[in-house]
Amino acid sequence: MSLMKTIAPFIFFLFCALCGYSQRIIYSAPGKDDTRRMNFEIAGKVGGNFLIYKNIRNSNSISIYDNDMNEIANVEQDYLPENDKLINVDLFPYPDFCYVLYQYQKKNIVYCMAVKVDGMGKKISELIQLDTTHINFTVDNKIYTAIVSEDKTKIAIFKINSRNRKLYTITTLLFNLQLGLQRKDRMTLKMEERNDHLGEFYVDNDGDVVFTKIHREYSDNISEASFIVKYSDVDSLTNYTIPVDKILLDDIQVKVDNYSKRYLFTSFFYTQKRSNIDGLCFVVWDKSSREKVMFNKIEFSEELRREANKNSNWRAAFNDYFVRNTVIRKDGGFIIGTECYYTTSRYNSWNRYDYLYRSPWNTSQVDYYSINSPYNGNYWSRSAWNSSNTQSERYQAENIVIFSFDKTGNLEWNNVITKEQFNDESDHLVSYQMLNTGGQLHFIFNVQEKRVLLLNDFSVTRDGSVSRNPTLKNLDKGYEFMARYGKQVSTKQVIIPCYARNNFICFAKIEFN
Structure with missing residues (x-):
């Protein structure tokens, strides 16, 4: 009896520790039409339910899942036109409702x-016409791009006309939380044909829109870089130079710091043209003073390089490597996550210069409505059928x-999370998802074990x-x-789409306690 009294507290403590770090996976049942041909978009949590938009042939619906991932309704969105007219769908969730923004062509x-x-x-408002564009051809990719601020009080919509390759026309529309138009502006931007390129657009909590403009000759490194701000209260674009300090930049990523009202620009850098990447650099720009407040570059040590990639020189x-995540901390610090990604093929050799316009991981919102648009494609599509591999890649x-x-930028x-992933059909099953729980960052990705892909969770x-955390509870092979x-x-x-048995698509909710 005394022995039981001695070990009972230890057993209780161990049980609490294991339960305190338990993760649970709950799977939805795939619908009879939820095959790999289905396009989908995870909206998020609205009114206590989880909303997922689905497009199957000419059917556009929103599936409603409860907390146990039971589909309690599938509501046809009959206001959406048929697929031959529908161009794009975006969803912006809020606690009690969700905005569905869509664009379509009629004549x-x-x-x-x-x-x-x-x-x-269910639709709880009248249809709202945000804007129209007259064109003389049939479009395959979206004309408008919609972005939302971090606090979700500002929604910006823009379009870029690049028919004149030396003078782009950019139209921006800024809306408030109620989708009331705050202002609409039309501006021009000088470009150097073939060598100038625009990066992704972001809107901050003040309604200011920021994006980058880079100069890259003949698919080479970035030799000149700037960022452009469209302030919410003016009808013009303001251009600021990004200092490169005698280095060559690779692919500039932008992160809005709404806490400190700053913009963070991050890039790998080189010291010589088409050489090896030497390190990581960043510039911090302050909105209040409208000037650079921080610049730093770190050169990678031999030790870090050997740990980052043990299979190469x-x-x-x-x-x-490409920059994949940037997390802004409330104390002014920040965390940058990078990942090694490449493709191999029996027909073509790959290098990062193949991604002339952006990182392969950028699900870029930018589309130019020009017949010669470099950003062709439907980015709202999440379908394995649309991304089928036909080149043995x-x-x-x-x-x-x-x-x-x-x-202070120091x-x-x-640290390095070691993994090795590959797939010969598409890139859908490789790479990772990051979850920020406040005290930790979780990196979730597949690992092949005995010819089976198992989901792993690493925390930082x-x-x-x-x-490396214990195997997720209820993980099904x-x-x-x-x-x-x-x-x-x-x-x-976090909700993650899955391939279920017989090539159907379902959705899994992972809970971290």
């Missing part, structure tokens, strides 16, 4: 429309390297410690996770 006019739906996927270790995603910087720590603490298409829907919940 020679492209309409940009919006409607509000509730937590049961250590000097070339970062040549296949192997997609490979390997190690993750994470860097943490303090508010490197606090860096504030001091940079990396831990019959499901293959498309982690990169997952979406964080609450502080400790």
